[in-house]
């Protein structure tokens with residue numbers, strides 16, 4: 001018998017269409033100490049779509065995103081209520097492992113954070129160690145190529161895989177981080193302002209990458225860039241925390257409708273740059 005476990009494979013592009021996952025937040029509330037920052041937020045993030053979370057600074061978008069993959073609980077004073085269901089299963093169920101939630105629901109941060117001295121190759125598969133997945137050399141090679149291709153970076157780095165990840169441009173580093181997330185075959189990819197540290201050209205490349213990626217993974221993105229929300233998402237949720245009250249969703253739905261004919265005046269004002 002082989003000494004290697006089989007890698008949990010990403011769906012083959014040559015085969016049938018991958019089964020995509022839906023993430024459902026139900027009545028999620030959040031606190032830092034006794035400061036309540038989210039109040040009963042419910043949102044379905046449909047399979048195979050990009051959902052954009054928009055709203056003014058401090059209304060709880062990043063907190064909500066971190067709750068979606070159990071990162072909120074890393075902060076000692078943080079607490080929460082409500083449920084997060086991945087394809088109907090509560091990721092906070094005490095019988096479920098934390099590592100499974102993080103593996104199935106990956107995160108890309110505002111600032112690219114590859115391991116700078118580690119090679120591009122090793123950066124890409126760094127998540128295998130964290131999830132305790134062993135793989136043969138051939139399996140790793142295949143996974144590195146597949147993940148970097150999905151992240152739109154393969155062609156640029158295929159001849160320098162042994163060079164350090166820190167030697168790439170900011171936009172390339174962010175795509176390397178996307179590849180690293182994809183290598184553990186997540187069902188959902190959370191992106192917290194992934195382009196805010198990037199120039200317009202790199203931003204466009206990441207946006208194009210997202211459009212390709214949504215065929216294989218459900219995406220949730222926090223963005224302050226209204227044009228970006230319109231370009232990349234099919235669904236939008238507008239968060240707002242009025243003076244002294246916790247954040248909530250004012251309105252959510254089809255992105256085009258949210259921008260052209262929002263139901264709530266506050267959404268209209270925000271998407272038209274009138275406050276925030």
Ligand SMILES: Nc1ncnc2c1ncn2[C@@H]1O[C@H](COP(=O)(O)OP(=O)(O)OP(=O)(O)O)[C@@H](O)[C@H]1O
Nearest residue numbers: 032037055056057058059060061062063064075222
């Ligand atoms: N680690 C923390 N400790 C205490 N309070 C926090 C912490 N992180 C966030 N908060 C508070 O929670 C509230 C929501 O913050 P959050 O970062 O989720 O908002 P946001 O909408 O993502 O803001 P931005 O768009 O500026 O990133 C804010 O009042 C913020 O001060």
